[in-house]
Every structure is written in C-alpha cells, then in structure tokens.
Amino acid sequence: MQQRSGGWKVINKWLGEKELKPFKFQEDAWKAYLQGKSGIVNAPTGFGKTFSLFLGTVIAWIDAHPKDYTSKTKNGLQLLWVTPLRALAKDLGRAMETALQELGIPWQVGIRSGDTPVALRAAQKKQMPEVLIITPESLHLLLAQKEYPKVFTHMHTVVVDEWHELMGSKRGVMVELALSRLRGLRKEHLKVWGISATIGNLDEALEVLLGPYHNNGIIIRAQLKKKIALKSVIPHEIENYPWAGHLGIKMLPQSLPIINDSQTTLIFTNTRSQSELWYQALLREDPMLAGALALHHGSIDMELRIWVEEALHNGILKAVVCTASLDLGVDFRPVDSVIQVGSPKGVARFLQRAGRSGHQPGAVSKIFFLPTHALELVEAAALKAAMEQDLIESKMPVLLAYDVLLQYLMTLAVSDGFHGSEIWEEVRLTFCFQHITEEDWQWLLAFLTTGGDALASYDEFKKIEREGDFYICRSRMMAMRHRLHIGTIVSDAMLKVKFMSGGYIGVIEEGFISRLQPGDSFTLAGRNLEYVLIKDMTVLVRKSTSKRSIVPSYQGGRIPLSSNLGRMLREKFNEALSRNTKDPELLALQPLFNLQEELSHIPKANELLIEQIQTKDGYHLFVYPFEGRLVHEVMAALLAYRISRIQPITFSIAMNDYGFELLSDQPIPLTLENAKQLFTTENLLWELQTSVNATEMARRKFRDIAVIAGLIFQGYPGKHKANRHLQSSASLLFNVFGDYDPQNLLLKQAFNEAFFYQMEEARLRETLERIAISKIIITSPQRLTPFCFPIKVDSLRDTMTSEKLEDRIKKLIVNG
C-alpha cells in the first residue's frame, strides 16, 4: 500500500508536523474507506478512533478537489456523525474543527441535538455545515422536517459512533431506520461506518449496522489493549460486614484514601438514589470535599451536568459521584482513578468504566471495586478473571420493535408524507425488521390511519390520512406533538411531590410510589416524608416523624448479571471451596464461607444447592443457580408453577443474581426424589407461557412501548396542567388492550420482549440442562445463611398461586 493519494500525503505531512504517526488501524480504515467500503472500526477510547474515519473523508475530499480544497465553501452536508451522547458532540466538534483549521479546509462543523438553539437550527436549514454531529433523536427530528431530502443531497458518509452502546437498544433501531431512509435517498453513494468498542458479537454488530443484505462490509480492529489495574477494597472487618445491601455506605470511609491519593476520581454507583446518598455521605464524612465534590446523574438539571463535565475537564474537581450517565465517551484527562460501588454486573460495563481513568494512550486505567455486601467480593474476583480471559458480553440486537417503527412512520408522515410501498421496501432491509410480515405492516398502517379495528360508523379517530398509497399527517397540532415526543428513552413517569399544605419538594418515579402504601415514609431531597395520596399526577405528602423510612430504590437501577460473569462466579465459588485460592477477595471471605459451610453447604460447580428454612414469615425455599436475576425470576416462577400443581399453594417470590426464594404459608413439597423432575426441560416452552407471570412482565415492558408508540401523551413542556383528560397510565392501557383488542401488535411486542429479552428462554434452557446433570444438595439450616440472607431481605416480590381467588382472599382476611 505505497501508492498514497494526494490527500493521504497532505494528512501525513500535517501529522508529521505535529510529530505524530497514524496508528496502523487508522491507515487500514482510510484505505478501506477510500475503496468505497462500509464497515466498523473497533478500537478502545483514547487511541484516535475518531480520526480513523473523519480523516478518511477528508482525504477523499482533498483527492476529489486537489486544487481548490482550501477555498471551496458551502458544499452542503458531506458527513453525518451520529453520537449517542450530546456531551460527546461538543468535544468531537472541537477536535474536528482544529484539524480542519490546521489543514486549511474551510469546512463548517455543526452540532445538532436537543440543546441546539432555534436560531442555529434555522441557519443550518439555510446552509448545512459540511459535517453535522447529531444524536439519533435529532436525526429523526431532521426527518420530521418539510423537504428533508434536500438536506442530504450531497451527503456520502454516515458514521455511527459508540455503536456498541446503541445497537442493543431501541435507539439503535432508530439509527437502523434512519439509515434505511438515507440509503433510500442516496442509494449506492452512501458509505456507512460504525465505531465500536470490543463486544462479543462484533460481526453481528456489522450486520445490524449495514443490514442483513450488505456484502461490502469490513471490520477493522485496532490490536491495542488497554492496561487495567483492578483492586478490590476489602472491608477491614469482614466478619462484621453486612451480608446484604446495595448502598455500600459502610465502606465509604475506605474510599477516602483513594480520593485523596488521586488527582480526580469518578465514583460510579448503580442507581441515582445511591449516588445521592453517596454524595451526601461523602460530604458528611469529609467536609473538606465541599466544593471539590460533584454529583452527576440523569435526573440532574442539564445545565448543572454540563457544568460538572466542564469542571471535570478543567481538573477543578477532586471527585464526582455518578451513574451510567458518565459511562460513555468524553475524555476527562484529569481523571486517574475510578471507584465502582457495588457490582457492575457485566464485564463490558466494568471495562468501559475502568477506561474512564488514564485516558492517554498507554496509561494504566485504575479501578477500585468497593463491595456493598460481603458476597459481592466474589464478583470482583470473577471480574478480574473474566477480564484476563477477554470474556466480553455480546449485545443482543433488538428485533421487530413495532413501537419504534410506528414512531418512525409518524415522523415521515408529519414531514413530507410517505409512499407505503417505498418505505416498506426500505424497512424490510433493516436487521430489526427483516422478518416483518406484510400482514404486520398493513396492521401498523391501519393503526395510524383508522386506529385499528374500530366501529367505523361513529369513530372519530384522527392521525394519519391515507390517499391511495400515500400517507400524510395534515394536523399541525398532531405534527407538533409528535415532534416533541420523538425518541425512545423513556424515563419512569416522574411525579411531582408536594406537601398537603402546599409547597413543592421535588420529583419521584411513579414506579417507586406505586409500591408504597399510604402512611409509609420515604426520603426525598434529604427530608423524611409520609405518603398520603396521589392526585392529578402529584404525590401529596406530609412531614414524617417515623424513624423507618424507605430510600427510593428503583427497578430500573437493577441490572442483571451477565451470563459470562455468572459462569465465572460459579468457578470462583468452586475455587473458594477448594481452599487453595490466591485471590485476595476469596481469602478475605473465608470466614463467611466457613459459616456457610457450617450452616449449610457451598455448592461445587457440578452441584445445585437448595436450602429449606422455616422462619416466622413462613416456609422458605432457596435455590442457587448463579445465573442472574432475570433467569432466576423466570426459573422461580416455573418451579413455583410446577410445585403448585402438586397441591394448591401460594408463593411469594424473590430473587437476586445468585439465586431465588419461594416463600409460602405452608410447607413446600420439594424433596430429593422429585427435585430433578421439577427442574426438567420437558414441556418447557408451554409451561413457561402458562406459569410465568408473563402478563405482569409484559405489562412492565408495555410502559416503554406505549410511550414510544405515542399512546401516552406526556403533555407539552412547561404546560403541565393542560390536557389532563388525555392522561392515562400504561398499565391501564395494557388492561384495555388486553380486554378489548388482544390481537394488538404492541401488546404482542410486550409479550415478546418479556419472553425473549427478559426471560432469555435459551439461557434458561441451558441452565436447566446444566442442573439435569448436576447433583442436587438439599440442606435444612437452622438459621438464615450468608447465601440466602440477601435474597430474603429483598422487598420486591412476585406472586404465584394455584389457589382460587376467593380462597386466597378469605385466607388473607383470616390471617391478615
């Protein structure tokens, strides 16, 4: 590869002046790009992955305009750069502008996101910059504008940054759909590239990006490895360290030396509420941190978040407590340490977070693992081993997301309208919708034009008008409403919290409040509050004097353990049992393992442990497959169902990442004799469908679906009082669809999501097959064991019953 083009030479000369040399993967990417290929660049952050593609387009531009590339302006949009995070856009834009300036190319670099001012949008509409950095949502907003195809007349390249983050989510589907339209507009002139960190299924990632029918894709791998140093923070007194919990506040003092010894530390927590608590507790523990400590999570005001990010750049912060909100992208150079509080639940996420420190090429990323309960230390050991073996999770692409498709069709309808047959052909070529049927497609169109099956005579449904094969939305009001709702990130409905006597306190997630009983106390904004009632989307409270109050912990914050980590975890327990481990984490836990062994048993890799314990709450059955919360949830329901066919019985079910619990008011008839049969894979699919509380799981999935598909009207920003008559909860919609329109595709989607994404049927089957060849050990400990304790104290519970409703009520009335 010595015949380098004029553009390539210009770039090399420019790099040479800065005493830089391109990495091999960058040159590989330029070469592939100049050959007209599409593909994916796989490189860790901090090694110039942006330039591997950006400079490729610049080289091509110089090659195409060798004489006047330093003077040609107003060329129209050339390169569209899709990024998942608004925060990334600014940095990217700066880096590109600097390079262009130094190269003497008068291209404009524009940013388009929710934060872009109206005036700038208008200016962009008149004259598009040559490079536009955009979020998936803003890209769809562009498609919702009148005459949008004009914007893309000269565009030849789309780059999707952080594709590994996008592709497993519905935002990834938004990207797929937008790409299908851009391909439809630009045909073979369009090159599509992704940038991805390492994931288990990079080949599939390429297929999702380019569609299942592409044949010109290439994966360019940077053979660079980031050095990561993982150190566990081991509790000083393991004997007194709590067996359960997810906050880790007790370990907080041990995090202070790390913060003091580092320039800047990021402290990752798994939930927003946890980050709030840690922030407060850190300030209490070390008042010197005031002013040098900040908080960053998704519910925090945008302006404040931007300030925190700027402050991180400038190195004026000593530490930031954050959530996944800081998982991605931007380089904060002063950050040299990361503390992970509690399990990150997956290898990929842990690597990503570790990579937030030591951003310079070649620097070591330092990450400290701080357990929130004793057993979590085993996860640290498992993570270390998984990292050594490069066991990185795959991202499962989303299939048949009808909700996103409905939103997309509405988007096209509010701009210029669309021809059904044209869009049908484009949509079918995406990975997500490659298996969509003609029938489903017709249903979706009918849903938007007639509102589904309706008694036409007096129906007033209005949304999209149909003129032959042409579909368009002519209502300005609906178009405006739709533009405000484009997107797939659905945060839990936030309810305002007010005192009965008036006085605003803050906002809280609906899901949390729905689990409270009137009279319960909870903490918000540092106050103890008693829940009185919900009215008109407002939670009314009064001051609480109760000493026991619940700190909001959200379902959404509970990420399930990945199967890779689960397997490693089982191996580590095995290793702990062998008593010749060298892992400091396992050594530290030895007293706890001894107690577990004394009270019950520590399962070997080829054993399944079941504990039967009786307490004042009733009869408990604990099972430990170590397969992660999601698999356990389904397995618990399945086991409960199978036992309930032996005799009428009601269970309440709880689980964590290590195992699950069935709790009943009567003895549970599980014995060594019938155990294997109760875990069989026979009739699995059929029994899953009848046993698992599929309806409840689907109901949870339906919430996001209803919002994305535009069934839940969230009101206009700033106009909180208006349109109250159009408010309804997703749960209520789920009920009426189930009762009156059971064939609804969105309802089916909810069940599919519950079965395939949540239940992970395949993984469940593997687990059951593993159990079939395992030895089952049943113990009857006299008291709660270190293994079962964290499950037992979990307050989120499901129910499974084979008793009649009337009988259950009567029992509840007698006992309750």
Add this chain to the structure above:
Amino acid sequence: MVGEIFHFQQQHWHLLPERAIFWEEEKALILSDLHLGKAAHFRKAGIAVPAGIVQEDLFRLQQLITRYLPVRIIIVGDMFHSRENNEVQYFKIWRQQFAHIIIDLVKGNHDIMPDTVYEQLQIAVHDTLTLRNIHFIHEPCEDNNGYQYTFSGHLHPAFVMHGAGKQRLRLPCFYFGRHCGILPAFGHFTGSASLDPAETEPVFVIAGKSIIRAQ
C-alpha cells in the same frame, strides 16, 4: 354474579360486583365515575385505544337495569370524561331505551359539558343530592357534614390485602368510612388508587364475580 346486601344506616345496600350499589328503599342504582367518552376522546387525539369500551360499560349498566328495575340512577360524578364527542351520541341512543328512568348526576370534576347537552340527554344535574338524609357529593368529605351519611366517588378506590408468606392482593372496593362511603369506578377505562382504611371501617372487595367483605 353474587352481590352482598349490606344493612347499614337503617337502609339496605346491595353491593354489586358490576361496581354499583342497588339501594332497596329508594329503588335506585348508585354508581360513580363512568368516564363515558374517554376512549373516543383519546382516539380523537390520535391515541388508538380500543373502541368498544363504552359499549361494554353501558351493556353492564343495561343488565343491572333489567335485573333491578330501578326508578332512578344516581351517578356520583364523572359520568362523562371530557367534552362532547360521538360516544355521547351513542349514549343518547342508548338512553332512549330507558327514557322512563330518572338519571341524577351529581357533578364531578370531569363533567364539563354545557347544561344544554345534559338537558338533551335527560340528565338532571346537581352539585349535590340528598335523599332520606343520605347525601351524595363527588369528592369525599373527611368530617361530619351534618347528614346521616354521605356517598362519594372520585378516588376509584382499591384495597390492598397482606397475609402470611408476604402475599399481597389489590382489588377495587366499596369503602364505608365513618361519615362517607366511596364507590368503585364503574367505567372500565379507569385506574384506581389504594386506600388505607382504619380497621373498624367496612371494606368490600370486588373479586371477579363476587363481593367479599375484607374487613
């Protein structure tokens, strides 16, 4: 369907699993929070909730009428969900079958249509209504208001039961407080709110096709 006759305040109240009360002494059906027209209101705004909910709700009411032959129907507010739409026209036709029955509507916060519409539908609209010193008002009162007893709606009450083995069950209910009783929402396209009654206050839950006294 199995109801439960509750003898209370010297009157006979038939609590019905169809989410209504039949008041024997007055030969009156009492119900609350129908939210008629809610589905149509949503559909008009482009939100494709299923059509057909209103038919089911009114069919249920029709069955109650033919079974109990009431002389009047008392609706304790939120009969219609919002402004006039075609489901209101559907109700108008439905109403003609029972032209002889008095319909008393105690106005709720959702009942915002102009007076002339109610006139055309032969609905007598009241802010509050009192019969035999039993008072009807949409929003529940907490204190003694001087009447023998009060019935309200508005809250769409549900009752949560707990039991051994950490079991939990939540069902719509009739609630009888010291001064004020609250009816379940009659309409199907309505949510519900959990109540926390004192142990001495009677609560009847609707368990599918029967009524069960929970406390």
